[in-house]
Amino acid sequence: MAKLLVNGGRRLSGELSIHGAKNSALPLLAAAILCQGKTVIHNCPDLSDVDAAFRILRHLGCGVRRENDMVVIDAESIETSEIPTTLMREMRSSIVFLGAIAARTGRAKLSFPGGCELGPRPIDLHLAALKKLGLTIEEDHGFLDCRSDVPLRGADVIFPISSVGATENVMLAASLAKGTTTIHNAAREPEICDLAAFLNACGADIRGAGESIVEIRGVKTLTGCEYTVMPDRIAAATYMAAAAVTGGELDLLNVVPEHVKPIVPVFEEAGCRLRFWGNNLTIQAPARLSSMHHVVTGVFPGFPTDAQPTTMAMAAVARGNSMFVETIFENRFKQVGELARLGAKIKVDGRVAVVEGVEKLSGAPVMATDLRGGASLVIAALAAEGTTSIDEIHHIDRGYERMEETLCAVGADIQRV
Ligand code: EPZ
Secondary structure: OOOEEEEOOOEEEEEEEOEEOOHHHHHHHHHHHHHEEEEEEOOOOOOOHHHHHHHHHHHOOOEEEEOOOEEEEOOOOOOOEEHHHHHHHHHHHHHHHHHHHHHHHHHEEOOOOOEEOOEEOOOOOHHHHHHOOOOOEEEEOEEEEEEOOOOOOOOOEOOOOOOOOHHHHHHHHHHHOOOOEEEOOOOHHHHHHHHHHHHOOOOOOOEEOEEEEHHHHHHOOOOOOOOEEEEHHHHHHHHHHHHOOOEEEEEEEEOOOOHHHHHHHHHHOOOEEEEOOOOEEEEEEEOOOEEEOOOOOOOOOOOOHHHHHHHHHHHHHOEEEEEEEOOOOOOOOOOOHHHHOOEEEEEEOOOEEEEEEOOOOOOOEEOOOOHHHHHHHHHHHHOOOEEEEEEOHHHOOOOOOOOOHHHHHOEEEEEEE
């Protein structure tokens, strides 16, 4: 299995470009299923999760062709409504295909998505909402057998908690439904806005994306369009942390300021100076970071849960104690055990983690536990004295384009072996 070998202690400086957002590209690829004709998606990131989505699209009968960061999807003929377990298991977020397949074909059969490292990852909100739109869903032997003998119909969907994936599933299914769907307590993440903008460019009629109430007026057909995926705000947060822990200075190109603004106060409290210029961001880090007293993750525009692990790596070497409260997932401190192997001093009690900053981390063999947890190990290794070897890096490749090349280009010493 491939590993990353990181020789820490080097200051990062230079510029890097942020790739397209994984968490926007995935629902956009699902949305292509709804469209007649060809869909062209630009700035589509080269990630293993995106490759998994391609495999699902091809299995359904779509043509999928990638030319660098451009992907052309032809959903003219969908040959099946079933996603096999092997493909469902590869990526938990493949549940977002359910709404699109059901809306396009009137049927969908797929297995419960794999749990993942962050806890059970329930899909109850997805299923309850799709049932409101008229989908009948039978769950047995780990399979979801869904059908709607008539076209789906618009409904009032009220989410008890905000869910990115469930909001996306409803937007996808409702776009071709008869009548109007109103989502209450919709997720407000930027990825929701990207999906709405794409669907509207294909002929949908979606209003209010980015707000808590989203209205989708069903249309008869959607026609594939040409669209550019927004930059990945979590990749940006990750590379900001890389500059922060190495006392470095980086220019991040292709950043949407309002997508990254929720993490600015935390980085400024840590002593970093941030300057937005156009769609770019310059981060200058102090020689040693200050602690972050109370980092609470929340739904957008709160501090993003996906940036918690990499920001925790910053706290591990900061001066003083930092506290993290993880309000979104019940088990998202998986990186703590591995950070401790590098010398980090972290205490976890339920959804709270207290980090006592240390002068120096020291390189050691560690193992990625999940996507963002793996990224946090790379960040900590950049600051650690000596060599850190990181195993199970397939987790990292799910969400970052060739991370080691990106970091080496700004002065890091990382090898993939
Ligand atoms: C999306 O996951 C992202 N993934 C996650 O990023 C991100 O952490 C998460 O949103 C929160 O922002 C993609 O977009 C592919 P949720 P999603 O539904 O949609 C609970 C990464 O690292 N819930 O907003 O699965 C759930 O357990 C990944 O890129 C239910 O209870 O997240 C969680 O506690 C990790 N029932 C909370 O809601 C449901 O039916 C928020 O989850 C659905 C969710």
